[in-house]
Amino acid sequence: MHDLDREKLMHSPDLYAIWNAKPFFLDAAVKALEAEGDVYEYAFWNDAGSFRREHTYTLWPDPLTVDRIWKTATLDNGKKEDEFLFFPIAALPPGNVRNWKEDMGPVDYDISEGSFFGGSPKIISWWSQTYYAYHNYFLSRSLFVGKDQTLINALFLLFPSRILTVFHPDPRAPQFPNHIPFFDEGYLGACGSEWFYYQYWLSGYEERKKMAEVWMKESKWAGWEWWRKRQECQLANGENWENLVGRAFGKEWSPPERKLVVDASPH
Numbered sequence: 508m509h510d511l512d513r514e515k516l517m518h519s520p521d522l523y524a525i526w527n528a529k530p531f532f533l534d535a536a537v538k539a540l541e542a543e544g545d546v547y548e549y550a551f552w553n554d555a556g557s558f559r560r561e562h563t564y565t566l567w568p569d570p571l572t573v574d575r576i577w578k579t580a581t582l583d584n585g586k587k588e589d590e591f592l593f594f595p596i597a598a599l600p601p602g603n604v605r606n607w608k609e610d611m612g613p614v615d616y617d618i619s620e621g622s623f624f625g626g627s628p629k630i631i632s633w634w635s636q637t638y639y640a641y642h643n644y645f646l647s648r649s650l651f652v653g654k655d656q657t658l659i660n661a662l663f664l665l666f667p668s669r670i671l672t673v674f675h676p677d678p679r680a681p682q683f684p685n686h687i688p689f690f691d692e693g694y695l696g697a698c699g700s701e702w703f704y705y706q707y708w709l710s711g712y713e714e715r716k717k718m719a720e721v722w723m724k725e726s727k728w729a730g731w732e733w734w735r736k737r738q739e740c741q742l743a744n745g746e747n748w749e750n751l752v753g754r755a756f757g758k759e760w761s762p763p764e765r766k767l768v769v770d771a772s773p774h
Contacts, residue, residue, distance in 0.1 A: 511651035513615070523653030526621065527642060534635035537628045549573055551593075551625030557703050563718050569711035576709075576745050577626075580671045589627035591671040592634050594659065595620045595705040596748070598676070599755040607664055608763050612650035613657035614664065621655045623705055630669070633770075637662060640769045663748055667762055670748035675704040679754075680743055691738065697722040698740040707740060715742070 533552040540547070551568065558564075577588040597617050604614055625631060641662060645652045652658055663670055676694045686694050698704055699722050707718055719740045723729060726738055753760060 511653075514654075518653065520653070526655035527652070527658075529621065529624075529655065530631075530635040530638045533625065534631050537631055541628065547628065549577075549625060549627060550631060551623060554622040557622050557706065560699070561721060562706070563721060564706065564710055564714055566711065567706070567714065568709035569714065572709055572711055576671070579745060580747060586668065589629045590669065592624065592626045592630045592669055593671045594624045594663075594748075595622075596672050596674050596751070597702060599674070599751060600660070600664075602755070604664070605756045605760060607661075609661075609665065609766055610648065612645045612648065612661065613652060613654070614660035615654075615657045616660060617656070619656055619659040619663060620702060620705075621659055622702070626671075633669075637666070637769050640767060641665075644767050664752070665762055665765055667749040667752050668747070672746050672748050672751070673705055673708050673743055674746055674751060675701045675743060677743060677746070680741075692722075692726055695741040695743060697726045697738045704743070708743060708745075715740070 529552050533550060537547065537550045576593075577591060580586070580591050581588050597620055600614070600618050601616060604616065607614060624634075626634075638658065642652050642658060645658070645661075675698070680695065692698070693701065695704075697719070698707060699718075707715055710718065722740060723735060723738065726735075729735070
């Protein structure tokens with residue numbers, strides 16, 4: 508499999524194993540805690556390395572923020588709160604992915620971010636089951652499955668209504684029309700790394716204020732009091748992935764036919 512990796516000089520089989528173990532670890536942890544009487548409404552996988560830079564988060568993700576996001580998502584498409592799995596995304600899929608089919612295997616683009624994901628215990632169990640079913644299916648077809656991000660991308664296309672996300676560089680965000688390239692700190696102001704924007708998005712109000720101040724101190728505009736307000740990190744809207752992929756491919760797009768028999772309903 509290593510020879511199939513276009514980035515094999517940077518990756519190793521051990522790294523593939525770690526990436527692909529995440530759904531199992533999260534699902535197993537939730538079930539082990541439940542067996543001990545500890546039942547949670549939501550659980551999340553988070554890469555430890557995502558917090559390598561200075562931050563002010565303590566109660567994270569913020570329970571009230573998580574609850575609000577999931578309740579809002581149910582209003583948007585009518586699903587129950589425990590039927591959504593959250594994944595942040597880095598970009599929309601390119602146009603040439605529009606005609607992707609199930610048997611074509613993992614989608615090798617930077618779309619999903621595998622560093623953080625989660626939801627209810629029910630959806631976590633469904634994700635683990637579905638992820639490994641497709642992992643083994645693609646592997647049986649001699650397709651590269653070492654990089655979890657590419658397999659996640661494929662599942663996004665097969666099960667778009669299950670995914671709840673936040674898209675930092677969203678050109679339709681209310682703040683985007685005012686963005687000045689090479690001048691402003693970022694699409695939504697000084698928000699640190701775009702890849703880890705979901706940390707800010709999932710935090711509580713007071714912690715967002717503190718984190719925004721950390722970034723402002725690092726900003727090139729830190730000494731320009733009259734311009735600081737413009738550069739403060741803004742809060743993006745949550746999105747159902749189904750809406751975003753429809754925007755990328757057109758409203759007439761529909762998910763590819765699924766030949767692999769996997770129960771598509773969380774249970």
